[in-house]
Amino acid sequence: MRHAAWIVENLWLIPALPMMAAGISALLKKSQRGLSTALAIGSMGIALVLALMAFAEALAHPVLQIENFSWMQFADQWVKLGWVLDPLAAVMLVMVTFVGLLIFIYSLGYMAHDDNRERFFCFLSLFAGAMLGVVIANSLLLLFMCWEVVGLTSYLLIGFWFHRPAAAAAAKKAFITTRVGDLGLLIGMVWLYAQTGTLLFYNYGSGCLEQRAVAAMAAHATVAGMAVSTAIGLLIFCGAVGKSGQVPLHVWLPDAMEGPTPVSALIHAATMVAAGVYLVARVYPLMTASALEVVTWVGAITAIFAACIAVAQNDIKRILAYSTVSQLGYMMLGLGVGGVAVGMFHLITHAFFKALLFLGAGSVIHGCTEEQDIRNMGGLRRFMPVTFVAYTCGMLALCGFPLFSGFWSKDAILHAAHGWGVSRGPFYLGAIGALLTAFYMTRQMYYVFFGPQRVTDASVGAASVAAHSVPAELIEPVVAARAGEVCIIADPHESPSVMTRPLAILAVFAVLLGFVGTPAWPWFQNFLAGQPARLDWGGFSEPGLLSLMAVSSLIVFAGLGLGWWFYGRRPMVRATDPDALGRLAPKVFHALAERLYVDEIYGVTVIALARFCAGFAAWLDRWIFGGAVRLVSWIVTGVGWLDLGVDKFVVNGGFDEGCRELSRGGRLLSHLQNGRVQNYLRVIAGALVVLAVLLLWGHRG
Amino acid sequence: MGMTVSFLILAIMTLAGGVAAMTLRRLVHCALALAVAFAGLAALYLNLGAEFAGLAQLLVYVGAVAILIVFAILLTPARPGDEAEKVFSPAGPAGAVLALAVFAVLAGAVMTSSAARQAAGGAVPQTTMREIGFALMQRYVLPLEVVALMLTAAMIGAVILAMRERRAVPGSTVGQSPELRA
Amino acid sequence: MTPLAGCLLVSALLFSVGLAGALTRRNAILVLAGIELMLNAANLNFIAFWRFGPHPEYLTGLMFVIFSIAVAAAEAAVGLALILAIYRHARTSDVSEMTEMKG
Numbered sequence: 003m004r005h006a007a008w009i010v011e012n013l014w015l016i017p018a019l020p021m022m023a024a025g026i027s028a029l030l031k032k033s034q035r036g037l038s039t040a041l042a043i044g045s046m047g048i049a050l051v052l053a054l055m056a057f058a059e060a061l062a063h064p065v066l067q068i069e070n071f072s073w074m075q076f077a078d079q080w081v082k083l084g085w086v087l088d089p090l091a092a093v094m095l096v097m098v099t100f101v102g103l104l105i106f107i108y109s110l111g112y113m114a115h116d117d118n119r120e121r122f123f124c125f126l127s128l129f130a131g132a133m134l135g136v137v138i139a140n141s142l143l144l145l146f147m148c149w150e151v152v153g154l155t156s157y158l159l160i161g162f163w164f165h166r167p168a169a170a171a172a173a174k175k176a177f178i179t180t181r182v183g184d185l186g187l188l189i190g191m192v193w194l195y196a197q198t199g200t201l202l203f204y205n206y207g208s209g210c211l212e213q214r215a216v217a218a219m220a221a222h223a224t225v226a227g228m229a230v231s232t233a234i235g236l237l238i239f240c241g242a243v244g245k246s247g248q249v250p251l252h253v254w255l256p257d258a259m260e261g262p263t264p265v266s267a268l269i270h271a272a273t274m275v276a277a278g279v280y281l282v283a284r285v286y287p288l289m290t291a292s293a294l295e296v297v298t299w300v301g302a303i304t305a306i307f308a309a310c311i312a313v314a315q316n317d318i319k320r321i322l323a324y325s326t327v328s329q330l331g332y333m334m335l336g337l338g339v340g341g342v343a344v345g346m347f348h349l350i351t352h353a354f355f356k357a358l359l360f361l362g363a364g365s366v367i368h369g370c371t372e373e374q375d376i377r378n379m380g381g382l383r384r385f386m387p388v389t390f391v392a393y394t395c396g397m398l399a400l401c402g403f404p405l406f407s408g409f410w411s412k413d414a415i416l417h418a419a420h421g422w423g424v425s426r427g428p429f430y431l432g433a434i435g436a437l438l439t440a441f442y443m444t445r446q447m448y449y450v451f452f453g454p455q456r457v458t459d460a461s462v463g464a465a466s467v468a469a470h471s472v473p474a475e476l477i478e479p480v481v482a483a484r485a486g487e488v489c490i491i492a493d494p495h496e497s498p499s500v501m502t503r504p505l506a507i508l509a510v511f512a513v514l515l516g517f518v519g520t521p522a523w524p525w526f527q528n529f530l531a532g533q534p535a536r537l538d539w540g541g542f543s544e545p546g547l548l549s550l551m552a553v554s555s556l557i558v559f560a561g562l563g564l565g566w567w568f569y570g571r572r573p574m575v576r577a578t579d580p581d582a583l584g585r586l587a588p589k590v591f592h593a594l595a596e597r598l599y600v601d602e603i604y605g606v607t608v609i610a611l612a613r614f615c616a617g618f619a620a621w622l623d624r625w626i627f628g629g630a631v632r633l634v635s636w637i638v639t640g641v642g643w644l645d646l647g648v649d650k651f652v653v654n655g656g657f658d659e660g661c662r663e664l665s666r667g668g669r670l671l672s673h674l675q676n677g678r679v680q681n682y683l684r685v686i687a688g689a690l691v692v693l694a695v696l697l698l699w700g701h702r703g
Numbered sequence: 704m705g706m707t708v709s710f711l712i713l714a715i716m717t718l719a720g721g722v723a724a725m726t727l728r729r730l731v732h733c734a735l736a737l738a739v740a741f742a743g744l745a746a747l748y749l750n751l752g753a754e755f756a757g758l759a760q761l762l763v764y765v766g767a768v769a770i771l772i773v774f775a776i777l778l779t780p781a782r783p784g785d786e787a788e789k790v791f792s793p794a795g796p797a798g799a800v801l802a803l804a805v806f807a808v809l810a811g812a813v814m815t816s817s818a819a820r821q822a823a824g825g826a827v828p829q830t831t832m833r834e835i836g837f838a839l840m841q842r843y844v845l846p847l848e849v850v851a852l853m854l855t856a857a858m859i860g861a862v863i864l865a866m867r868e869r870r871a872v873p874g875s876t877v878g879q880s881p882e883l884r885a
Numbered sequence: 886m887t888p889l890a891g892c893l894l895v896s897a898l899l900f901s902v903g904l905a906g907a908l909t910r911r912n913a914i915l916v917l918a919g920i921e922l923m924l925n926a927a928n929l930n931f932i933a934f935w936r937f938g939p940h941p942e943y944l945t946g947l948m949f950v951i952f953s954i955a956v957a958a959a960e961a962a963v964g965l966a967l968i969l970a971i972y973r974h975a976r977t978s979d980v981s982e983m984t985e986m987k988g
Binding site for chain 2: 888890891892893894895897898899900901902903904905906907908909910911912914915917918919921922925928929932933935936941942944946947948950951952954955956957958959960961962963965966967968969970972976977978979980981
């Protein structure tokens with residue numbers, strides 16, 4: 003075994019630096035608050051450098067390198083933690099630090115007017131540190147700890163503007179929903195430890211993901227005839243379901259858009275939600291074919307479900323949120339049918355273009371003075387050209403337009419799904435999902451960037467006053483007289499360069515990143531597998547691949563065309579105009595707009611149950627336990643009173659009575675000593691009589 | 704028989720005198736009745752053949768003690784207007800009852816004892832003065848001397864006790880007779 | 886009833902009368918008188934036993950009575966002197982008022 007490289011030994015610095023930055027900025031005094039932004043960005047920059055070094059190391063030696071240490075002792079066993087550097091981790095490290103750094107820089111501009119931006123950057127750094135910890139963890143325990151911190155920081159960041167009730171409620175919802183998934187993860191973790199005796203993934207042969215342990219677990223059978231490794235894998239997958247917003251635990255992700263846009267970009271597009279996918283990829287050796295079946299189906303259902311709902315949403319960020327859910331479903335689908343490389347490739351490309359889309363949406367919102375409803379936007383490409391171009395790149399990448407990054411990654415997934423031995427179902431679901439993806443993104447584009455500017459007096463007034471406290475006298479009702487020529491009050495403007503530069507960089511990546519994973523040069527896939535890759539045009543000649551690529555391109559064009567048909571030909575004029583699709587199928591559209599009533603179902607079932615249990619527990623606490631406590635206190639008080647009574651009447655009274663009797667007796671006896679001689683004489687006479695009687699006749703009886 | 708009748712009469716006289724001494728209201732009457740009782744007792748002694756005792760009784764008791772008591776009564780008159788009415792002390796009946804009880808016991812003891820039943824008594828013993836003298840000087844010489852001593856002490860003591868005090872300190876009236884305290 | 890019993894009864898009766906008087910009369914002098922009566926009753930008792938007893942030639946009872954009479958006389962003198970002294974101090978010879986020995 004060769005001596006580990008410096009970077010492997012010090013891999014822990016990568017998550018530690020942002021965490022330290024967060025810790026320091028939490029302790030800063032008010033006057034030094036400006037330091038927190040510098041600390042955050044600086045630590046992230048250094049982390050990026052270190053991640054690139056790690057990446058170089060992984061390039062040079064694409065094998066698993068681990069560094070374990072003993073952490074805590076339980077009785078006679080040591081709990082060991084550690085970190086791992088393998089190609090998978092290296093790729094994630096670079097992605098997280100790079101995208102994170104770009105978003106940090108973007109936040110400088112976005113949160114410039116916010117009074118609490120220091121707190122924001124502190125939380126951001128903490129999140130980044132924890133996410134990086136999840137990436138490099140070699141122990142399921144360490145991963146879980148960082149996982150929980152990621153969940154915590156997500157809660158803190160979603161609820162950043164906590165005085166808004168919607169934001170506070172969304173943060174709570176996110177935390178609780180992911181908690182439900184984390185419960186499965188915890189149970190799986192405990193079971194894994196019980197089965198294998200270790201939580202280290204790799205430990206020179208004795209780790210829980212290594213050959214020996216996995217084989218042992220696969221051989222054991224447990225509940226419902228599943229192998230133990232299947233059961234554990236599914237439980238761990240529960241955690242991924244929660245964190246990555248798969249159906250049925252996806253409900254928190256759209257509501258999480260209450261947080262600031264950089265938060266949405268970083269956490270809910272690029273990194274945190276990807277943590278679930280990364281987890282499944284990490285424990286992939288544990289997942290048996292039956293577990294992967296479940297993963298596949300869950301992913302496929304999620305993909306189509308979310309895509310359907312996204313078609314009818316009107317909030318710019320909510321569309322992107324449902325799109326994220328859908329794409330996460332694709333990633334799970336990819337993991338299930340094609341393996342780690344397929345899923346991870348889409349994860350990496352998705353991180354870039356989804357972050358791009360979110361930052362672009364943030365730019366749009368910022369430019370429209372906090373307006374988020376797409377029905378109130380329109381024609382913005384004239385006012386925000388840079389944003390428009392970047393957004394277009396991201397949108398095309400997301401749709402899977404040929405030669406953009408999303409095309410290659412999504413195609414890899416569809417190809418693997420097509421070739422899946424178990425069923426063709428996921429493939430068809432994925433294909434329909436791709437169609438819908440193209441459709442709703444086109445819809446969004448037309449609503450936001452094309453057509454006339456749409457405003458209603460109510461919407462502008464409300465949005466402006468609420469967000470920017472525009473003086474009321476400036477609000478005038480607006481008449482949208484002729485198409486294309488409207489005067490509005492709050493004129494949209496391009497965002498400052500500190501916000502547009504990251505957009506541009508991300509756009510470049512959104513376009514070009516896909517080329518590292520094409521079938522001709524499957525560098526990415528081979529890198530993950532630890533093999534060198536060669537440029538080989540013959541890769542295209544794999545049977546069915548070209549035809550599949552053609553089919554998927556057709557699907558994308560069809561979706562784009564449908565979108566143009568509905569929304570591009572006759573753009574919306576007024577914000578209150580009904581949606582084009584909505585006019586066609588109003589009932590279906592309304593159901594989709596209401597998010598298929600999932601939240602309402604939860605409210606009636608799970609939440610009602612929880613409320614009932616809480617009420618029951620409260621009743622129990624107040625009447626049974628509280629009653630018991632009260633009863634005890636009454637008994638004690640009663641005993642106290644009894645004691646008082648006994649003390650007062652029996653003890654004191656008895657004593658007093660005794661003394662009184664004594665004095666009475668004394669008083670009585672004192673009559674004998676009244677100083678009267680004749681009395682004494684009488685007593686003597688009496689005594690004489692008694693004595694005489696006793697002596698004379700005493701012993702006769 | 705003759706003794707019995709005379710004995711009875713003398714006994715009754717003695718007892719009557721004793722009862723009268725104890726119950727009469729006026730003190731001088733009591734003292735006189737007491738003298739009668741003493742005399743009766745002397746007669747009883749004579750009846751029983753104890754001449755010396757009888758005569759000694761007359762001399763001492765009737766001649767000295769009774770007179771002493773009369774003197775004492777005369778020297779201690781009750782204050783005028785003082786409780787001259789009350790004769791018996793409070794809780795007097797208790798004393799009477801006790802006395803009755805004592806009598807009952809004594810009488811019971813007497814009547815039930817065997818010794819009282821037996822003795823019929825022989826002849827009257829003839830005791831001469833000579834025998835008494837001898838007894839006094841031989842057998843009972845010690846008590847005689849002691850009694851002499853005691854009588855002397857009693858005499859001195861009585862004199863001192865009853866003596867009138869001179870005025871020791873001007874203005875102080877301790878121990879003085881009522882006549883000096885003006 | 887033997888003569889002895891008769892004498893003893895008389896003596897007992899006299900004793901009781903003297904005791905009753907000593908216990909009931911107010912005047913201190915009469916209390917002393919009662920005590921004298923009691924002594925006399927005892928004397929009578931002695932004489933009776935001497936007369937009717939087993940050995941009258943020993944003169945025991947007679948001697949006792951003689952000495953008793955002497956002692957009684959001395960005692961009466963001293964007692965009366967005491968009563969006179971008390972009378973001078975307390976101005977009364979009422980026994981029930983002399984409670985200085987109380988308690």
